[in-house]
Amino acid sequence: MFAAFLLKLFCITHSTRRYQKQGIIKETFFVKIGEGIVVSIKDIAKQAGVSISTVSYALNGSPKVTEETSARILAIAKELNYIPNAAARSLKKRETKIIGVFLTDYSGAFYGQLLQGLQEALTSRGYELIVCSGKESHRFLPERMIDGAIILDVTFSSDELIKYADLGHKLVVLDRELDHPNINQILLDNKAGATLAIDHFIDKGHRKIYAVTGPNISYDSQQRLQAVRQTVERYQDIEYEEIEGDFNKPAGVRAAQQIIAEYSKPVAVFCLNDEMAIGMYNYLSKTDYRVGEHVHIIGFDNIEVSHYTDPRLTTIDYSKRKWGTLAAEHLLKLIANEPLENERIYVSLIDGGSVGTM
Amino acid sequence: MFAAFLLKLFCITHSTRRYQKQGIIKETFFVKIGEGIVVSIKDIAKQAGVSISTVSYALNGSPKVTEETSARILAIAKELNYIPNAAARSLKKRETKIIGVFLTDYSGAFYGQLLQGLQEALTSRGYELIVCSGKESHRFLPERMIDGAIILDVTFSSDELIKYADLGHKLVVLDRELDHPNINQILLDNKAGATLAIDHFIDKGHRKIYAVTGPNISYDSQQRLQAVRQTVERYQDIEYEEIEGDFNKPAGVRAAQQIIAEYSKPVAVFCLNDEMAIGMYNYLSKTDYRVGEHVHIIGFDNIEVSHYTDPRLTTIDYSKRKWGTLAAEHLLKLIANEPLENERIYVSLIDGGSVGTM
DNA sequence: TAACTCTATCGAAACGTTTCAATGAAAGTG
DNA sequence: CACTTTCATTGAAACGTTTCGATAGAGTTA
Numbered sequence: 001m002f003a004a005f006l007l008k009l010f011c012i013t014h015s016t017r018r019y020q021k022q023g024i025i026k027e028t029f030f031v032k033i034g035e036g037i038v039v040s041i042k043d044i045a046k047q048a049g050v051s052i053s054t055v056s057y058a059l060n061g062s063p064k065v066t067e068e069t070s071a072r073i074l075a076i077a078k079e080l081n082y083i084p085n086a087a088a089r090s091l092k093k094r095e096t097k098i099i100g101v102f103l104t105d106y107s108g109a110f111y112g113q114l115l116q117g118l119q120e121a122l123t124s125r126g127y128e129l130i131v132c133s134g135k136e137s138h139r140f141l142p143e144r145m146i147d148g149a150i151i152l153d154v155t156f157s158s159d160e161l162i163k164y165a166d167l168g169h170k171l172v173v174l175d176r177e178l179d180h181p182n183i184n185q186i187l188l189d190n191k192a193g194a195t196l197a198i199d200h201f202i203d204k205g206h207r208k209i210y211a212v213t214g215p216n217i218s219y220d221s222q223q224r225l226q227a228v229r230q231t232v233e234r235y236q237d238i239e240y241e242e243i244e245g246d247f248n249k250p251a252g253v254r255a256a257q258q259i260i261a262e263y264s265k266p267v268a269v270f271c272l273n274d275e276m277a278i279g280m281y282n283y284l285s286k287t288d289y290r291v292g293e294h295v296h297i298i299g300f301d302n303i304e305v306s307h308y309t310d311p312r313l314t315t316i317d318y319s320k321r322k323w324g325t326l327a328a329e330h331l332l333k334l335i336a337n338e339p340l341e342n343e344r345i346y347v348s349l350i351d352g353g354s355v356g357t358m
Numbered sequence: 359m360f361a362a363f364l365l366k367l368f369c370i371t372h373s374t375r376r377y378q379k380q381g382i383i384k385e386t387f388f389v390k391i392g393e394g395i396v397v398s399i400k401d402i403a404k405q406a407g408v409s410i411s412t413v414s415y416a417l418n419g420s421p422k423v424t425e426e427t428s429a430r431i432l433a434i435a436k437e438l439n440y441i442p443n444a445a446a447r448s449l450k451k452r453e454t455k456i457i458g459v460f461l462t463d464y465s466g467a468f469y470g471q472l473l474q475g476l477q478e479a480l481t482s483r484g485y486e487l488i489v490c491s492g493k494e495s496h497r498f499l500p501e502r503m504i505d506g507a508i509i510l511d512v513t514f515s516s517d518e519l520i521k522y523a524d525l526g527h528k529l530v531v532l533d534r535e536l537d538h539p540n541i542n543q544i545l546l547d548n549k550a551g552a553t554l555a556i557d558h559f560i561d562k563g564h565r566k567i568y569a570v571t572g573p574n575i576s577y578d579s580q581q582r583l584q585a586v587r588q589t590v591e592r593y594q595d596i597e598y599e600e601i602e603g604d605f606n607k608p609a610g611v612r613a614a615q616q617i618i619a620e621y622s623k624p625v626a627v628f629c630l631n632d633e634m635a636i637g638m639y640n641y642l643s644k645t646d647y648r649v650g651e652h653v654h655i656i657g658f659d660n661i662e663v664s665h666y667t668d669p670r671l672t673t674i675d676y677s678k679r680k681w682g683t684l685a686a687e688h689l690l691k692l693i694a695n696e697p698l699e700n701e702r703i704y705v706s707l708i709d710g711g712s713v714g715t716m
Numbered sequence: 717t718a719a720c721t722c723t724a725t726c727g728a729a730a731c732g733t734t735t736c737a738a739t740g741a742a743a744g745t746g
Numbered sequence: 747c748a749c750t751t752t753c754a755t756t757g758a759a760a761c762g763t764t765t766c767g768a769t770a771g772a773g774t775t776a
Contacts, residue, residue, distance in 0.1 A: 051726045086501035088762030091445040107470035115464035123494045131489035143444035308666040409756045446732030
């Protein structure tokens with residue numbers, strides 16, 4: 001107690017350890033200054049006069065150890081300010097109780113809610129969430145610093161993911177389809193969303209339709225585009241054109257430029273994500289062309305910024321939070337080897353007013 | 359080689375290990391199905407016919423081991439698909455090469471750029487970044503899963519932080535002032551920003567000024583508010599009033615309601631962050647009061663959404679990316695025990711048009 | 717009392733590394 | 747030739763846990 005007081009005051013402490021080995025007794029006496037001591041299970045054992053195994057059992061609430069001993073040990077642990085060493089524990093237990101979510105970058109506009117959903121579902125089940133981005137961080141998975149991963153990161157190749165899954169790692173992928181016993185997937189109903197968008201244009205009497213695509217490696221873009229094509233084909237006399245994009249704002253600007261350059265009559269533009277739609281708004285606001293009058297736009301994602309455009313963006317919405325919750329639950333089931341199905345997140349169209357009637 | 363092929367094909371493999379101990383030779387033969395084997399340094403050693411220490415040295419590029427042996431070991435390591443065990447390594451080395459950044463939540467509008475800055479600075483120096491949020495994740499710090507932390511998380515109490523710093527952990531705080539050898543701080547020049555805002559109002563001829571505050575535990579809010587008061591006092595005949603807020607959108611809505619309720623002439627409102635300013639816009643857009651005409655607003659942070667309001671929000675800007683870079687650099691210096699000063703991030707006013715002339 | 721069964725506690729191995737100190741062979745020195 | 751020196755390699759301890767199997771003392775039964 002007094003030592004602890006000194007520690008606080010002067011950042012100086014000392015501790016005595018005795019190792020008995022091969023009949024010889026070595027005694028070590030060491031002082032650390034300004035660095036703080038690390039208290040281990042061993043120190044508690046010595047203080048309590050019990051073996052380290054008993055301490056371990058007590059700390060883990062095992063019923064093997066008496067109520068009384070346990071209480072004494074716990075008290076001493078607290079007194080000494082014991083903090084378990086995560087590395088040692090996970091080395092032995094081969095688990096970390098940490099789940100990693102891998103994102104392409106930190107700027108994604110809807111990550112916030114998704115992460116919130118993940119976080120809640122995970123912490124309530126005794127797991128912790130860490131967010132990683134960048135190719136360098138991929139090592140967290142194979143090096144076993146996390147018990148499982150949620151993938152929303154195009155920089156992970158599918159081959160890489162399957163390799164890890166083969167090694168026994170559990171994954172939930174949110175941005176591709178992968179068939180593997182250690183991989184589950186929760187995908188957006190992209191096709192339904194794209195169909196909703198095109199149908200909305202048709203309902204409003206539009207006949208000239210553009211689609212601004214995402215990068216073609218993107219599963220989401222592929223799916224959406226495919227549904228757009230199918231839907232467009234269902235109708236007669238539609239003028240349909242695709243403009244290549246990459247899900248970023250500048251692509252929306254470029255698309256807007258192209259559209260204006262070849263403008264002859266009001267057009268409908270389905271931007272395969274909101275980000276590009278926002279880029280398009282940005283460019284158009286500097287021209288005489290008005291959204292909802294000359295250029296009619298639908299986006300996809302319903303990100304926050306799209307609420308503040310004028311007119312508000314009509315877009316495809318889905319619950320990012322639920323996406324996160326579901327992903328977390330499925331990953332935990334995968335880890336617990338419980339059987340489960342792939343699931344899908346439903347989408348709906350939100351009419352913001354960026355599509356006028358023809 | 360053939361075994362590796364079989365592994366890939368059938369997910370079945372076997373490995374033989376021999377332990378020599380007290381003169382007795384035990385032989386273990388095990389097969390794992392569908393789980394993947396874990397290759398350790400030991401397996402490489404056996405395959406290469408060298409000791410595990412030599413393998414370790416080779417893997418770490420130590421000059422102690424011959425070019426030739428090293429090459430052979432490295433080849434075998436690759437062949438066996440060796441992946442180091444992070445837990446074992448960090449248990450022994452007492453470091454993880456991971457830096458954690460703690461955020462209050464994942465929804466913060468400017469986290470993206472900040473994290474980008476952090477990430478770049480850290481990975482270029484061989485460190486990895488993980489993002490954590492929520493009280494549960496605080497344990498990452500004391501349990502030594504990270505080598506240092508960047509704090510932007512009001513749920514960390516200052517006492518808690520100082521306790522950790524006392525234990526030898528290195529911290530950079532971005533949301534408070536803390537004087538401790540193991541803590542460095544990179545703070546916004548909040549006061550300059552607040553002064554800029556008020557001066558701008560005065561320049562534009564405003565005489566009735568509101569300030570919508572953040573939560574009073576917030577250092578940023580405190581600093582900004584203090585500067586507002588000081589600045590307001592410098593001028594004569596200012597009508598000044600404070601409205602309590604909490605840095606979230608609904609607080610902006612409430613403030614707008616109050617302002618409208620007591621409206622008699624055009625007013626200037628300094629929202630201590632953009633988030634609340636956006637809330638205010640939202641409410642006002644449903645009324646007949648126009649921003650920049652009846653209600654003149656300045657925010658703080660220059661978050662993305664504020665670019666899409668009409669008129670665009672006048673706000674206090676600063677480089678979030680630079681903030682991140684600086685924080686990372688300082689933390690690494692702190693870890694390397696290099697001397698360093700606290701630093702400050704400069705701010706500027708961006709005129710978006712939400713403040714009209716009186 | 718002898719032979720059990722419980723059960724609280726303990727000893728020791730193991731997890732996969734790193735790293736110090738020791739070894740022994742080859743090379744260099746006088 | 748006997749000696750030191752050099753240096754690639756090795757053995758073993760250590761990091762801090764968990765957990766299996768052993769142990770010993772108390773309680774139960776016959």
